[in-house]
Each structure stands twice: as structure tokens, then as C-alpha cells.
Amino acid sequence: MAIVVSRQDPRYEALNRGHNLRWPAVDADAASRIVLCQSMNDAAEALQQIVSAGMRPTVRSGAHCYEDFVANNPNGAILDMSLLKEVGPGANGSGYRIQAGTMLWDVYVELYKRYGVTLPGGSCGTVGAGGHICGGGYGLLSRLHGLTCDWLTSVDILTVDAQGKVIARTADATHDADLFRACRGAGGGNFGVITSYNFDKLPPAPTEVMQAYVEFLWKDTSVDRFVQIMKTYGEFWERRGPVPDTWGLFSVMNLSHQSHEGFGISVQFCNPDGTCRDLSVLNEYLDLFVPCGGVSTQSGAVGISSAQKPQAPQHNGRTPAETVCVGQHTMRRRTWFSATGDDAGGPGSSHGKYKSVYMKRGFSEAEARCMYKHMQRTIPGVNLRGSVFEIDSYGGAINKKEMLTATSASQRSSIIKMQPMTFWSDPEEEAPRSQWIREFYTELYSGPDADPQHPGVPYPSDKYEGCYINYPDRDMLAYPYWPQLYYGSGDLYPFLQKVKRKYDPNNIFHHAMSIRV
Amino acid sequence: MRRDPLTRRSFVRMTGLASVAAQSKWLHAAVGSDRWTDLASSRRPRFAFVGATGPNEGVHLFAIENERWSLRQIVRSAAPVSLALHPSSRTLYVLNEISEFQGLPTGSVEAYRIDKSTRQLDLLGRQALSLSATMPRHLAVSPDGKSLAVAVHGGGAYNLLPILEDGQLGRVRSILKETGSGPANGHQETAHPQSIVFDPTGSRFIAADLGSDRVSVLSVEDGLGALVRHTMPPGSGPRNLALHPNGQLLVVDHALDGSLSLLRYDSATGTITKRGPRFHGPFGSALAIDPSGDFLYAAGPAELNVWRIKPSIGALTRLQSQPMEKEVTAIVPHPNGSRIFAVTSKGVLRIKFDVWSEKQKSSALMAAVNGARCLAIL
Secondary structure, eight states, rough: OOOEEESSSHHHHHHHSSBTTTTTSSSGGSSEEEEEOSHHHHHHHHHHHHHTTTOEEEEEEEEEOOOTTTOTTTEEEEOTTOOOOOOETTSSSSEEEETTTBHHHHHHHHHHHHHHHHHOSSSSSTTHHHHHHTTTTTOHHHHOOOGGGGOOOEEEEEEEETSSEEEEEEEEEESSHHHHHHHTTOOOOOOOOOEEESOOOOOBOOEEEEEEEEEEEEOOOOOOHHHHHHHHOOOOOHTTSSSSTTTTEEEEEEEEOSSEEEEEEEEEEEETTOOOOOHHHHHHHHHHHTTTTTTSSSSOOOOTTTGGGGOHHHSSSOOOEEEEETTTTOOOOOOOOHHHHHHHOOOOOOOOEEOOOOSSSOOOOOHHHHHHHHHHHOTTBOTTEEEEEEEEEOGGGGGTTTTTHHSOOOOOOHHHHEEEEEEESSGGGGHHHHHHHHHHHHTTTSSTOOOTTTTTTTSSSSSOOOOOOOOOOOGGGGGHHHHOOOOSSSSSHHHHHHHHHHHHOOOOOOTTTOOOO | OOHHHHHHHHHHHHSOOOHHHHHHHHHHHHOHHHHHHHHHHHTTTOEEEEOOGGGGGGEEEEEEETTEEEEEEEEESEEEEEEEEOTTTTEEEEEEEESTTTTTTOOOOEEEEEOOTTTOOEEEEEEEOOOOOOOOOEEEEOTTEEEEEEEETTTTTEEEBBBTTTSSOOOOOEEEEEOOOOOOTTTTTTTOEEEEEOTTTSSSSEEEEETTTEEEEEEEBBBBBBEEEOOOOTTTOEEEEOOOTOEEEEEEEETOOOEEEEEEEETTTTTEEEEEEEEEEEEEEEEEETSSSSSEEEEEEEEEEEEEETTTTTTTEEEEEEOOOSSOOOEOOOOTTEEEEEEEEEEEEEEEEEEETTTEEEEEEEEOOOTTEEEEEO
């Protein structure tokens, strides 16, 4: 039986908000109850009760939504799936079933220990499978193995028909195939409540990985050198990224505001066979940054998703790492499992504003100069510490074009995915920080590389490929063409609208950026 | 006033059930006694607010002097579809029939302060409806003036907003999301709440849902909650409601099959029961009951009907049916009776009736406003 946490419950205060403490922004936005499902039947029954009562359900698993899509639900009900966290064989005894509430770290542990396989998902381990996979989740192994949604075979999902009746479906390539495609990348909170993800096959987990970190100090970085770093970074992924021998290489530049001492590039590498026998690609990559003043150090972690202020879960006690010097570079050799654990992330404790962009090509000089300007910018009375652009390598196996029509993740030509972020703890900082990041972003995409018809945003073009729905940004609602930023300018969005009308005719599942009917 | 005795006899025969007292009252009004004239004078409307879409989009204020309407102000307003005055007459609420507000999928409501002497409108504020409350259709203010209820066609929901001391609207206080559908393809795929009328207690309102063929009674006391679901004939598409001043006779018109239904409403319990036969029109465009409770006005796509009401037994007798050049989208009875203001896409018509002759006495275009949708008089 589902657990109902109402406003009087001592757990309410902790559970009515997620990792991003910005939401609910005011008490009037808060849900009246959180319904914790303990079984699949609970989920169906609770959803039916919520709908029959004329309330709005919002759905969450890991509670990592960047925007207010879940927590802003005035007097509604949050359907919490986080207690549904089994990972096991599929319905017919083969394959793998991951319940929607499972946190990614638990997904990795279960899949690794039981089966030796993994999901090419994100590095923040407390993110829930529910929103991650249906939004086209990616991670350090995605260049090697594609997006999480690329591996899906079916989803178990609860929808609500026109009469308000809850319907349990298993959508796959032959049953409700349109809904299945929509659940492969269009994002959460659109069509129903996904209770499980099913996979016939998953890729083997790598045996080992190499981790490296290249550090740059702001005091040594002139604007010209900065331009050189950015162009070097982008050119590598543009030129070498599509070649399969690099697909086991994943890199994140953590471009921090100058209120931090410096910034750096984290790298995780394995060969396509999941070993580290041949490090030539890694060395080739690290060599590029030596002339730019980059120093390979052990101090930095891979640090993906510092966005969520990760704290490594201590599942393994001290994680074994062997320091390796290859050529002039210092790096760490680790088992893939311990490396992944260190990056898994902990509960959120801050307020955050996020944006995103997909890039089909590397950085131009104009872009690099704009980024330098804003990263060097100071605003009197405003502390911009905790402001960072995470610049992820992308592409590789993700860019298999056959996935364009099989999934709803439309960005299949990009080589970089960037996530501008800023974090604070005092609510008063929200306005100036939001303004800083908005001005930065708007200027960056109003330059010579931007589509002149769509200034201020990375509208799909030869250079850009829009934004990522799992890094949603309500600022984009100011543009009438915001759906094209997230779903492309082709026929995907009209397709998703059709699926929406068919499977959620009442628009029961909605939020600020859900598919519009 | 000269009356044709034959016509009068036929009228009495038609009504059949009209009490002597009611006839007497009606006669009294018809001959225009001094007392009535005095009363009429005190209730004569002085101002009219007309909501219009299209090139004239906005709310148009007219002053009424000697039965002439003169335009005094136009305020820009997005797709005003429904107007409601606060009981204090100090505020006008305007519902915006839009699908997006501030980038979000929702409609909005505006509150305007009404100047005491000129009645000019001054925007107090614009409040978003709940997320997904797109294309709202109708609003109503509670009798105590403390709440405003909205029927949301597009999003299939009801919203309740608090009215603050100064007339401004607070954030949406309560939401009721509806589900349900009907057999009429293209019209009834989902719930489409259309109209709202508060009952005399003010603690509930009655609502018509075109999409789900339902008339519901909703409580407003502790957030919106459905008290009663009264199912109407499948595919009929209930649209407009009119509650008789006695609080017991509820008239519903149906946009999809053009019929008219009579229901019994119990204000003490908030329950609805079926009452009387259904009348077949075409009706379903606009509906109103005269403040006296004696007449019902019902418009269909191309005609306007006047009915005599015998509320105690729920009897209706059609007195007149006349073709209309344009569909009437709203009817506001004159407070003094015997005439109505009818809104069409060409503007506001004043239509006077002489039920003795069973004919329209006169029709005049008081306000030429292309795209007119709704009207409130003060």
C-alpha cells in the first residue's frame, strides 16, 4: 500500500522538494501530498485515486529535475517512485528489468555484480532511472555504447485514458510502438508513469579505465591562451571524435568562473574492448593541452556532474587507484567499478540554474572570447563562485543515425554537449546569478556562429543542435520555437504531440515544458 | 398599450398553468404603472462593458444615456471571452481565452478597477490560471465577492481564485482537473467545462461540461471538490446554465444536439434531479433567465427564443422564436424585464419584446463592435 505523506507528516518538509532546493519557490506551489509507491500495484492505484480526485500528479524517481516540473504542483500529488528499485531479469527470465525508482548507482552495482553489464548512463549516482532514461540519459560510456534509451526494448507504463481510467501498458517496437518511441528520449512528465525499463541486451562493463585530469590556472591563462585551449578541445572532438578508436574516451571540461583558481579537463578512457592495454589515444589527447599550459594532475576527479555536488558513496572504502605516468602525463588506473562509484553523487543541498547546448562543431574564436569575458566578469556584490560550464565530449556511438527514427533523442550529430550552471545557497543570490548566466548564454548564441533568425539560442544549424530536455531551462520558454530547440526542427515534435493526444488526451501529465497538446 | 384579445387568449392557453398572481404581475409590468416606472428608473443600466476579439480586441466601455450607447474607452485585453462584475460594482473581471500566457500553457484573468464616476477601467493585475488551464471559457464571482471560479474548456479543469480586499486576484487557490469524454467526434474527446453558476448559498457552483456530458455541483469551501455528477444524454454537450432566482429550476442548453433540459436543483443539499422533458431546438448558443424569473431566453445558432417560465412546476412555454442574422453568443436581460441585450459578432443588440403579440417589438444595434463576445452591464 502506498505511503501518503501529507502536510502534517514530519517527512513532508524533506520530501516535498527535490535536489534543486529552488522548488517549490513558494509554499503555494507545493504539492499537498507525496505518495510513495511500494509496489507496481500501488503506483496504479495511487495514480487512479489522484486522477479520480481531480488532482494533478507529478512523477519523480531520483528527484533531480533541474526545473520546477515536479515540485511545483499546487495542492497536487507527487507520485514518488523511489521505493520501486529492483534490478533483475526481465519478465520472461531473460534480459534485464530496471524499476523506475532505481538510482543510477544502484543500477550500476546490480548490473555489474549480477551480470557484468552496465547501462551507459550518467555519472551522478543518485539520479533516478525514471527520468534519466526516458529523457535520453547519457554518461561516460555513451560515446562507446550510445544513449541509455538506445538500449531499451520495452517500457512498462501507466497511462490515463479519456475517461480518466488508468491503463497499464507494455510499450515496445510492436505494441504501442509510437508511445515506445516517445519514451525513448522525449523526457519525463509527458505521457504517463513509467514503472519499469526493460532491456534484452546491455553492453559489458569495462574492466578498467584510466582517469586523468588536466588543470589550467586562470592566472596563467590569457585570453589568447584560453582561445587556444577551447579551440584545441573542440577541434579534437570534431576531428577525432567520430573515429571509433576514440569512443572509449570521454572528457569533461569544467570551465569554472575566475572566482575559482582554475579550471580543468577530466578524462576517462578505455579501449573499445573495455581494457586499457593501448593508451595511445589517451596520450594523443592529453598531449594536445601541454602547449596550452595544461598540467596533468591527480588532484582532480573525473568530476562529471559536479552539478549535483557529488559526494562519492563509500561502498568500497578506499578506492584502489594506481598512479601511472605515461610519457609526461600522470594518470590513475582504476577498475571501472571503483571509478564509477567515486563519481556517483549525493543528495543535493543547493539551489541551481542550468542551461544546455549541443554543438556539432568545436569552438570558434568568437565563442571562446565570449566565454572568457563572462568567466572573467565580476559583478559588484555578487559572488559567482560555483558557476561552471561543463563541456562534455559527445558523439561516437550516440551518433548512429538509425537511432533518429527509433528514438526521440534527436541530437545525433553533435560532438560536444555543454551544460552551463550556477549554484548558490542564499535564495537572494538567485536573481543576480540567473541574470549572469542568462546574459552569458544569450551573448554566446548571438554571435557570428548563431542562426541570425534565432538569436540568443543554439537553434539547430550547421553549428548547433539545440538543447537537452533532461537539462531543461525555462528561460527557453521566451522563444515560441522552444520545442524545436529540444526536439529539432523536423517532424519529431509533431509526432510527439500526436502521441501525447493519443495516450494522454486529458493532459493529465503536464509541466511547464511538457509536450503541448 | 393596445392588446389583441385573441392573441392574449392564445397566450394564456399556451401557458396553461400560469397563476393569476403571475399574470397579474406581468400585466402590471406590461401596462407600466408608476410604481414600476419608478423601480425601472432606479435599475436602469448606465454603463456597458463589451468584450471583443479580432481587430477590435479588448474591452469596450459604453455610457448609456437615453438608451443611446456612446463609446467611452477601449482597453486592450487578450481574447476577452467572459466578463463578471464584483458584487460591489468596483471591479470587473475579464477572462482571456488564450492557450499561452508568459510562455506557459495556460490562460489568464484580468482584474480592472472601475472608476466610481466615469466607470473607466484601470488594470489592477493579471493572474495566470493553473498550468494546462488553456482556453478558459467562463468565469463567475461568488455571491460574497470573495472567490472567482473559472471553467476551462481547453485544459478540462476548474480553477478557483481568491479575490483580495482591493479587488485584485490572488494566485489560483484550488484546481479540479476533469476527465471524461462523449460520443461526438471532434467535440468530446476530453472534458470541456463551459460555464459556471454559483448557487444561492455561495458555497457551491454548478458547472456544465460539454465534453463529458455532465452537469456537476462543486464545493468551493475547502478547495474545489465534486459533490454531484449529473449525467446528461450522451453526445448532447451541455454548454450554458441558467439558475432561476428561486434557486430551484436549473436550465441547461446543449450545444451538440441543440436541446434544452430542465433540472431540479436543491440549494439546501446541492443535489440535482431530472425535471421535465427536453426541448429540441436548435438551442445551445446562449441562455439567460429574466431577473423576474418569468422569462427564459435561449439562443441557437440562428434564432432566439423566448419562453414563459412556471418555475414551481418547471413548465416552459415557448412564446416567441425569431430568426437571427448572426448567432447570439451572450444574453444579458435588462434589469427591468421586457428586453434583453444580445451579443452577436456585429455588436450588442437591444431587443424588446411584446409577449402579448408574441412578436419582437423592436431590435436595435446599440453598440457596433465587430467581434463582440460578451457583455456586462452596470
